[in-house]
Amino acid sequence: xxxxxTKHTSMAVSKAIGRVSIPMLIMAIAVLVLPLPGQAQGKxxxxxxxxxxxxxxxxxxxxxxxxxxxxxxxxxxxxxxVSSYPWNWDLRxxxxxxxxxxxxxxxxxxxFGWRYGNSKINIDYYGQILEEYGIGRYTGVYIDPTxxxxxxxxxxxxxxxxxxxxxxxxxxxxxxxxxxxxDRGKASPVLKAIQKKIKKGAVMTGTSAxxxxxxxxxxxxxxxxxxxxxxxxxxxxxxxxxxxxxxDGGVCDSCDNLLFNQFQGVGNFKYGITDTHFSxxxxxxxLLRLVADSRRTFGFGIDTATSLNVxxxxxxxxxxxxxxILDLTRARVNRRSDGFNxxxxxxxxxxxxxxxxxxxxxxxxxxxxIEEVDTAPITHEDIMDEQGGDGFRMVALLSDLAASARRxxxxxxxxxxxxxxVTLIKKSRTQTAVHADGRVxxxxxxxxxxxxx
Numbered sequence: 001x002x003x004x005x006t007k008h009t010s011m012a013v014s015k016a017i018g019r020v021s022i023p024m025l026i027m028a029i030a031v032l033v034l035p036l037p038g039q040a041q042g043k044x045x046x047x048x049x050x051x052x053x054x055x056x057x058x059x060x061x062x063x064x065x066x067x068x069x070x071x072x073x074x075x076x077x078x079x080x081x082v083s084s085y086p087w088n089w090d091l092r093x094x095x096x097x098x099x100x101x102x103x104x105x106x107x108x109x110x111x112f113g114w115r116y117g118n119s120k121i122n123i124d125y126y127g128q129i130l131e132e133y134g135i136g137r138y139t140g141v142y143i144d145p146t147x148x149x150x151x152x153x154x155x156x157x158x159x160x161x162x163x164x165x166x167x168x169x170x171x172x173x174x175x176x177x178x179x180x181x182x183d184r185g186k187a188s189p190v191l192k193a194i195q196k197k198i199k200k201g202a203v204m205t206g207t208s209a210x211x212x213x214x215x216x217x218x219x220x221x222x223x224x225x226x227x228x229x230x231x232x233x234x235x236x237x238x239x240x241x242x243x244x245x246x247x248d249g250g251v252c253d254s255c256d257n258l259l260f261n262q263f264q265g266v267g268n269f270k271y272g273i274t275d276t277h278f279s280x281x282x283x284x285x286x287l288l289r290l291v292a293d294s295r296r297t298f299g300f301g302i303d304t305a306t307s308l309n310v311x312x313x314x315x316x317x318x319x320x321x322x323x324x325i326l327d328l329t330r331a332r333v334n335r336r337s338d339g340f341n342x343x344x345x346x347x348x349x350x351x352x353x354x355x356x357x358x359x360x361x362x363x364x365x366x367x368x369x370i371e372e373v374d375t376a377p378i379t380h381e382d383i384m385d386e387q388g389g390d391g392f393r394m395v396a397l398l399s400d401l402a403a404s405a406r407r408x409x410x411x412x413x414x415x416x417x418x419x420x421x422v423t424l425i426k427k428s429r430t431q432t433a434v435h436a437d438g439r440v441x442x443x444x445x446x447x448x449x450x451x452x453x
Contacts, residue, residue, distance in 0.1 A: 047201075048269060048310040051319075052276040052302030053170055053208030061318045062307045063133040069203040070165030076137045077130055078163035079123045080194070082179040083171035083209040086146055087113060087120035119145065122169045130167065139163060143190065145179040146240045151188035160193040165203040168210030168266070174221045174245055176213045177261050178238040185263035195267065204268045208276050211302060214269040218294040221245055221259040223286040225384045226415040228258035229340050229449075233293040235262035258286055260294070269310075271358050272298030278324055279303045282385035284347075284394045285420075288326055288449070292333050292342055298358075299326040313359040315350075322351040322441070324394070327361070339418040339451025347424070348443040349398055351435060356443075363443035367433030370440065375404040383411030383422050397424060399440040402432040418451045 049066045070077050087109060094100045094108035113121030120142060127138035139159050143150045150156070168176070180191040187195070198204050204214060212220055221236055222245060236247035236259040245252040247259055273294070275287045278301030291299040302308050306319035317323050327346040334341040350356055353366030378400050385393045393411065401409035401424050413420040424445050431443040 047203045047312070048214070049203065049205040049307050049318075050211040050214060050269065050274065050302060050310070051205070051207040051307040052211065052278055052304050052323075054277070054304040055207060055319075059129075060133070063130065065307070065309060065318055066165065066167065066203065066205045067130060067134045070135060070205075072134055073136045075135050075164040076139055076162055077127070077135050077165045077167050077205075078139050078141045078160055078194075079127050079130075079167050079169065080141045080143075080210075081119040081122040081169040081171070082143050082145055083173055083176035083213060084117055084119040084122045084145075084169050085171060085175075086144055087118045088144065088146070090116075090118050117169075117171075119143075119169075119171075126167055126169060141190065143179050145175045148179060148182065148188070151180055151190040153190070156190050157193045160190060160197060163197060163202060165205060166194055166198070168204075168206035168213060170206075170208030170210055173209040173213040173219055173265065174236070174238040174261050175240075175243075176209065177219060177263055177265060178240055180266070181263050191266065198268050204266075211276050212274055213265045214267075215265045215272075215274050216267040216270050217264050218273050218290060218296060219261040219265040220273065220275055220287070220290055221261050222252055222255065223258035223283075223290070224256035225282070225285055225386055226413060226418075226420070227256035228286040229289050229384070229420065230418065231257060232340070233258045233260055233290045235260060237262055258289055258293075260290060271310075271313075272296060272300050275299065275301045277304050279321060279395050280391035282391045282393050284324060284326075285384055285422075285449070287324075288342070288345065289340060291326055291328055292331065292340075297328050299328075300324070301326070310358075313357060315356040315358055317350055317352045317354060319352065322349050322395070324349050325356065327444075329361075337451065339420070341450050343448035345447040345449075346444050347394075347398070347447045348445065349395055349441060350443070351439060351441050353435060354433075354441050354443075363431055365431050365433035365441045365443060367435040367441055370403055370432045370434050372403065372405040375400075375406060378404060378406060378409035380409070380411040382414040384413050384415075384420070386414040394422075397422070398442045398445060401426055401445070402440045402442050403434075412452075416453065419453050421450045421452045423448045423450070 047069050090109035090112040094105045100108050123140035180188050234247045236245040239246050275283050287299040287301050301324035303321035306321045308323045309316045325348040331344040355364040380397050383393050397409050397411050407426045409424045411422040429444045433441045
């Protein structure tokens, strides 16, 4: 069903068009900047609301949090759709495939955008939702991700300077980095203005790719198991013409390789590497490998329909599921062995009601103590969900060990070339809690991964 058109327009294209080319239409794109006087600055310095994607049933709680931190009725959120696919893709198809031209082609592209989420339409789509939840105003920061020069537009810099918060849409985070940085990784004027506003207190928010792009360094770009775990991470760059990642193995055309963007992301999340759609797509092992290979310390995996909220280093969770935190402070990787082998990892899974202090590295779990019971040895198969299940394999293993009087649980990969064994160990510093809905939170469970054959 089509979304209604609104007074907020992120582009204006000349109406005096006959049959025109795509470059001519692109040149006609303009962003309308309508700043309001007295716009409120975000009141919570150093804050973020980072959603794992597919907000779904948690939409109200997450969006209310975003709106509140951006100033509510006095706030102005900039919607930044740099990761979404370009509007002119739909325009091109409407011209080339449907034989349309002029205003009919533009209307066709907009219609496809409402259904599939192109970069132009996502401004109004998310902006209208944010207005429904009480934001005073939204401003579109439209940059065609295939035309880097647009991120140097002084009118867009002016637009950014009016905003009390930023919402980065989903799509492909590598596309977004390409739009905001040059071939040497240097930040564009628009990105610099965004970073400056964040430092002054504007709230940063995003969903899916819009969350992944917030990582300062080693923005995850691709990776599917078991290849990602076995072969390790490689740097990649975005080819805007081919719309593919390019790395030392060639063009990543539906490849499984674990890739990270060789340039920095937006850089507003400085606590570690982020990954999204996490437990439902069972991405624990790919994030673990990237954090280990990059010699970082922390990884944060945010589940779908869930957000990680940050206030000056204090992290909480809103939404449907939880956030996985990987701590490699004491981890040791055996880089001389085959496959991938690591020990000393601390893995935590926090839910709504739990708190993590990133500065002090301390957890406060909000549920009740768990009454452990005697169980049979805990062994799970297909721990990486390679057979395409519903995910949450690692969460299930963590939960089963938390509820058991046993101190060790083991999971095996489905793949056997090589096969991996994941061992969880409950130690004296491990914390566990059960919430009112019966689901479990875990902090500081020890984990090791071994190649067994």
